[in-house]
Amino acid sequence: MPELPEVETVTRGLNASILGGTVFDLNFFRDSLRDQIPIADLRAILLDQPIIQILRRAKYIVMVSPKGAALIHLGMTGNLLLFPSSTPQLPHTHVVIGMKCKGRKGPLYLHFVDPRRFGRLACHLGTEWQGHPLLRSLGVEPLTCKNLGDVLFRCSRGRSVAVKTMIMDAKVVVGVGNIYASESLFSAGIHPGRDGNSLAPDECQRLATAIKTILRKAIRAGGTTLQDYRNLEGKSGYFSISLNVYGRAGELCRQCATAVVLLRQSGRSTFYCPLCQKEK
DNA sequence: AGAACCACCTGGCAGC
């Protein structure tokens, strides 16, 4: 399930709990997820090394050691959970990373759990992990980009793709998944089926503001919970109660009481209010 | 070149 707020929440949790810890144990229960797991390289990067930095780039969690970086993507159903035991506690536990952390008596074990196995483990030997093929062609970070509205305007010129599909394109802006795409467009009052090319500069600015606001709100709430997402302690997020359109087809718009509509776009469900988000 | 489509996988749920 994770979109940017969920990954950000997990990353912050990891920073608070295991940053500075040393990996002493690495167990793989399978050799592939979405693709092959680079087991030997991950061992070389992590084993007996301290974790000196943990950060998020797009929806990847980057765990940096002096030898390189591990990239963790949670896919649709992935979770990272901390337990005091190395024994898998949940079905579909694929990797367990054992760590000794300063100021803590017993070791901590980070469990990577992912029922659908759309997640991904990759790595980069050496310090230049930003150049990893999975990261180097990514678009801007929505939370820190100073001119997201300009970026959206520039990227939408000459494109006939629907604006909803465009803001979910990680080459344009990262971290906006299916839920927050619908929510951002509702907040900006823009119809999700509009051609990117038809957006005026002020609409792009409105959309940029909406994306930032909604992602920040979701992070404050600890991420959205539909079914699978849990933070490191296994707790759900609390944002789902404040969703305005996502998953509410047929229910009444909270602003104008018109029925929320479900639209299929590029094989994904889009939810919008036909009155608040007019087609132009 | 850009847009649409498909594949990867399991689990939950609606409908029969």
Added chain:
DNA sequence: TGCTGCCAGGTGGTTC
């Protein structure tokens, strides 16, 4: 109760 079919948060590669 139990089976079948459909749907789901992502995204890289293929096809059109």
